Amino acid sequence: MWHLSFKLSKNSYLQTRQAPKGGTIMTKWMNINGRRVVFEEGETVLEVATKAGIFIPTLCARPDLPSFGACRLCIIDVEGNRTYPNSCTLPAREGMVVRTATPDLQTVRRNVFQLILAEHPSYCIICKEHDECEKVRHGEYKAGRVIGCFTCSNKEICEIREISEYLRVKDIRYPMLYKNLPLERDDPFLVRDYNLCILCARCIRACQDVLGYSAIALTKRGHDTKVGTILEVSHLESGCVFCGHCIDVCPTGALIARGSTWFGTPDKSVTTTCNLCSHGCQMVIDVKWDKVVNVHPPYELSARREYCVKGRFCIPALVNGRDRLKYPTVKRKVIKEEQYPVPWDEAITHTADKLKGYKPEEIGIILSPSLTDEAVYLLLKFAQRVSTNPVVFIEEDIKNLQSQGVKAIFSTFNSNVFSEFDGLEFLILQDIYQSNSSDTAEVVLPTTMFAEEDGTKSGEEYMKYAINKAVEPPGEALPSWIIVSRLAQSMGLDGFNHESIENLQDEIRNAEPLEIPKVSKQQLEYMGVPIADKVEEFRLYITSKRAINQSKGKGVLDVQI
Incomplete structure (x- = not known):
């Protein structure tokens, strides 16, 4: 319950x-x-x-x-x-x-509930074998349509089941009617089965009254009343921003996230902070088999704050991507020059030895604004010890390093600029996915995403948010702060021997506040990785929205996310 x-x-x-x-x-x-x-x-x-x-x-x-x-x-x-x-x-x-x-009140309440059940697939609720089924069946059965509790992916959190247990409803005295409405699967992120809808209008109130949109409404009248869009246009055209709050407040399984169903009860749920932008949205990451299977707001924030489509629907695919970087590599020429996996100690030693051969004015440090505060702090500290050039945060400033005679770069996000950087002799790339920059780099160091590490993140108005580890990183990928710490120690720099994240945080509390450029909510990349390249649903969303905007005479890049 x-x-x-x-x-x-x-x-x-x-x-x-x-x-x-x-x-x-x-x-x-x-x-x-x-x-x-x-x-x-x-x-x-x-x-x-x-x-x-x-x-x-x-x-x-x-x-x-x-x-x-x-x-x-x-x-x-x-x-x-x-x-x-x-x-x-x-x-x-x-x-x-x-x-x-009171007994009379419960009788009336039970009758009202039976009327609701009469138009909701509720055979499992009133079945005489219900109790026995609950004992022997250990999960839901995937099906094209929901005809009962055991074919509903929302079974374990269905509020109708909870109310039926409270009222002890064992039969339905009214004729049962299946609405036979078509399943709506015409957008990349949601599946809508309004045969399960009880017209509570929670989704509409969350959309209109709380978030200020009008993407959905109660349409038609009388027995034909249903939730839908005005003039029955697609949700992509109705002004829906795919924040997912309609899913979060739905008491049944009428609204579900397309990519996060049929996993059953999560093994654990971890509250953390989304790091795709600087908005600082609190979120719960559901974990099954040590994989991120769903992301949603905490219950108390389910309808109070607008979440962007990236944070609400794209994180599982980003974190679980099969082509994530798993092992450090160093470019060597065996038959031909290419990247070869090496142990961490060898990669760190190779990087440290080569960096020692460059003058401070020849070294550039490029910082991703998506890093945790701990990683940013250590990288800034590292840059002060090895380089005289200002730390670069954004891609537009990378080209400035070229005019300053930089020959060696340590970058925490990938950029196409590296392939055009004249005079670049040594590129160390810390990344989460293989990219064009990986081919240019001599050393590639696999790092973690925010769902795979602990730390903090400074968001808007300098608020600090907790980032909590939910899953293990792929292969041997390490948090950025550990990579920097090990590299600095290998170069013989003191003050980098932090034993834990807590030890590092203690040091940061006594340091000056960090000045980090904020990441816009409209940003389409994470640590330089285009999200649309890794999340097919997001690519379809961006493509469709741009096509719709173009047909309406708007700019093709004017996409609300």
């Missing part, structure tokens, strides 16, 4: 209500199930009950969305009322006496 227990224990929305400017919050009292409960002016009965640890079932209400009153499951018995009002829309009043689970 993951969702239920979370709502009772971590309802951060209810805990952060602020007083109006220049005023105070007035606390009052009411009675719920015989308990005297305090509440604040403006709270609904559902909010008051949730804050007090009293469970009221609901399928449409969420603390981070405006009230809607669609599912009618949160009805309550209010002393003096002739009807059962929705607790999610009813303001709490001083002295109100409320009961949440």
Whole structure:
């Protein structure tokens, strides 16, 4: 019962209500199930009950969305009322006496829930063999269409199943109807099966009321009402930015991420910070078989902050790419000159020995803004000891190194400029994927992505965010700070013998604040790697959006991500 227990224990929305400017919050009292409960002016009965640890079932209400009153499951018995009002829309009043689970109320609630189930594939819920199936079946069965719980990839987090257990629904007294709507798979990132939709409108409220978009709405009327786009255009044309919040708030499996289904319950989930730009979005990485299988916001941020399509859908493919660099290589001529894998000690020694042969004015250091603060700090410290040239952060400045007589470069991201760099004798490339720069480099050092290391990242307004390791890196890839530390030690430089990331962070706390260029949210690369080259869905998205923009007379590069 993951969702239920979370709502009772971590309802951060209810805990952060602020007083109006220049005023105070007035606390009052009411009675719920015989308990005297305090509440604040403006709270609904559902909010008051949730804050007090009293469970009221609901399928449409969420603390981070405006009230809607669609599912009618949160009805309550209010002393003096002739009807059962929705607790999610009813303001709490001083002295109100409320009961949440009387026998009559539960009967009405059970009937309402059966009406919902009548138009939702719910055969597994009412099946007489349900309990036995739960014991002997250990996962979902992949199927083209969902006809029951065991063919639904959302089975383990389905809120309908949780409500059915709470209400102990064993049959449906109403005729069951399968809507037979077509599955919608016309965009790169989402699969929509509105046969599972219960019209709670959570997705619409997250899109319109919280994020300020109008990509989807309730269309048609009466029995034919469904979630869709205006005039039934594709989501690529409707203004959808593919932030994925509609998926995060959906109580059923009507909306799912195309590339993150059928993995079952993750082995672990790690909260970290996305490092694809400087926005500092908190995210949860789901891990299965030591692979990143899904990325999503923490529950309390599911509908409050817009996530870009890159961070929401592209990270698993980026991290799990088969052509990730796994072993350090050094260019040698055996039959022909090419890169050959070598042990780390040999790669570091070879690099250190060659760098010692260059004067400080002949060495250039190129920093990727996507690095962790720890890696940036050590690289800046390293640059002060071995080079007299300013550290370069952006590609436009790399060409300036050429005019300064630089002959050896240590770069933490790849660039096509290297192949045109006159006078470049020695290129050390620290990278995550093979690239054109890898062919130019004499030494290639495989490094980790942010999902594979611990550290911190300075984001917008100099906020520091925690980066937590979720999976092991491929092969022998190492975090950037370790590579720099080992290289500096091999060159005989003192002050680089950090035993752990915590030891390095202690040193950084006493240092000057880092000045690092921010990475734009519109950036289409990560550490110099074009995301569209590694994530097919993102390439289709960019290509389609550019074609749509061009057909509307907009600039082909005007793509909102």
